[in-house]
Amino acid sequence: MxxxxxxxxxxxxxxxxxxxxxxxxxxxxxxxxxxxxxxxxxxxxxxxxxxxxxxxxxxxxxxxxxxxxxxxxxxxxxxxxxxxxxxxxxxxxxxxxxxxxxxxxxxxxxGRGCHLATVNDYLARRDADWMGPVYKLLGMTVGVVETQMPQPQRRKAYACDITYGTAKEFGFDFLRDRLLLRRIGEGQTDILGGMLGKGPAGGDEKPVQREAHFALVDEADSILIDEARTPLIISALPTEEERLAVECYKWSAEVIHEFVEDDDYEYDHEKKTAELTREGRLKVRRLPKPEALDSVGMVNIYQYIERAILVDREYHLDRQYVVRDGEIVIVDEFTGRLAEGRKWRDGIHQAVEAKQG
Incomplete structure (x- = not known):
């Protein structure tokens, strides 16, 4: 210093x-x-x-x-x-x-709100409860944002003078708010209802966060260096495209047992990548396919197969992920805790879903 x-x-x-x-x-x-x-x-x-x-x-x-x-x-x-x-x-x-x-x-x-970003829900709740009396004596309000918290409670927590939570929850709420605002802008929800805080079905359809003002980062090395390698991704595929992708992932998960390492594909154990050989691509062409895949280019089908092979080898139940209420929930590699709302990118998450059936 x-x-x-x-x-x-x-x-x-x-x-x-x-x-x-x-x-x-x-x-x-x-x-x-x-x-x-x-x-x-x-x-x-x-x-x-x-x-x-x-x-x-x-x-x-x-x-x-x-x-x-x-x-x-x-x-x-x-x-x-x-x-x-x-x-x-x-x-x-x-x-x-x-x-x-x-x-x-x-x-x-x-009066514009402050965030304390920490590494997990436990620390966020503990520190907010522990330090809360200090702020309250001075006339400040304190909130906590936790995983699986309903939208109205999240909005209330963000409206407080000081809000504790994890960096990931803050990030995902920011992304969800951006998606909501885009939907409203594209006319995909009732604009007047959105302005009044009501969705088309009378739900709560307005952003949860205020404009960003100040954030203090706890465990800065972990959050800004280690965890920063994992992007926060929320997918928003069009319905028809999503249906077709699901069919491709399901078919790929069903047929990968037909493929043999070194003969049909090469696997890089360090980079964790799979690449079909010439023989493997010929096998893909010969395999019977659902009618839905007729509109999918062969190069894309190769990539679906390669993702399915990668997932079969590297992504395992109760290690990299768990299944909760029929949904794939990622296990955070740094904390060992469930990373609710997070999804793997590059089609990996959909491939894992197809693997689990």
């Missing part, structure tokens, strides 16, 4: 400490009024940097009263660094959950 910046940030610590005696003598309601005053100033356009000292002093006092934890100077310094868009490395037990309350509170003052 740049030494000049560190010295500049450290100079704020005595200023925060100087406010502590006065705040300790205030009643809870008076403390909340101080917080509301900061919120008014933030919404009126006063720079958040000028509110940092007062804001961090309020959070420190609120934490002391509600959860019996007082921010140490090193945690205040970490909170200042986070506010200034720096990555802060903190070891387990050094209080990063408590430290996160500082920049989250400060950014939430403008």
């Amino acid at each position: 740049n030494r000049v910046r560190l010295l500049r940030w450290s100079a704020l610590l005595p200023q925060i400490a100087a406010l502590e005696p006065e705040l300790q003598h205030l009643a809870d309601e008076q403390l909340r009024k101080q917080s509301l005053s900061l919120r008014y100033r933030a919404k009126s356009g006063e720079p958040l940097a000028s509110l940092l000292v007062e804001g961090y002093a309020l959070v420190r006092e609120a934490a002391r009263r509600t959860i019996n934890m007082r921010h140490f100077d090193v945690q205040l310094l970490g909170g200042i660094a986070m506010f200034n868009r720096s990555i802060v490395e903190m070891q387990t037990g050094e209080g990063k959950t408590l430290t996160a309350t500082l920049p989250l509170y400060l950014h939430a003052l403008v």
Whole structure:
């Protein structure tokens, strides 16, 4: 970290400490009024940097009263660094959950919502419940977005001042909102009903998220490096195309037992790719096919077979995925938890569905 910046940030610590005696003598309601005053100033356009000292002093006092934890100077310094868009490395037990309350509170003052993105539902719920009393004493609302949460509850959680959840859920909700807005724009849903929050059947058809404002990333190395290799994909194929693809995947899954490695296809064990040989392609041409495949080009059929071979060798029930209520649910390779709503790309997900029948 740049030494000049560190010295500049450290100079704020005595200023925060100087406010502590006065705040300790205030009643809870008076403390909340101080917080509301900061919120008014933030919404009126006063720079958040000028509110940092007062804001961090309020959070420190609120934490002391509600959860019996007082921010140490090193945690205040970490909170200042986070506010200034720096990555802060903190070891387990050094209080990063408590430290996160500082920049989250400060950014939430403008009333546009803040996100704390973590790696799984358990940590999101735990941290929200644990730190919630701190925010609530200061007049802030706290929400949690969890897997399988209904849309109305998600919207309510995103409407809070501070929202905890996983990076994947935040990402998938963003994609689902974009798809919904596109459907509305293309006239695929009742536009007037969408404006009123009602779908064609009286359901809840409006985006769940607000405009993005500020996000704090927990376990940044895992989320921004490791998990970033896995794209978030939500498929939206046209109905007819989807039906035809399902037929192709089903047929491919049924016939791959006819194909022999090295004779009919070559398999790269390192790259995990299958490629049909000349003999394999001839076999594809000779095999009887459903009438529905007549409109599918032979090159595409080769690719369906190659995907089916790959899935048969690399994607296994109760290892890479489970079946829940008839649906394929991916097992996250990093956490071992179920990745609800996520789909493999490049046709792999459909091939797995065909394999399971």
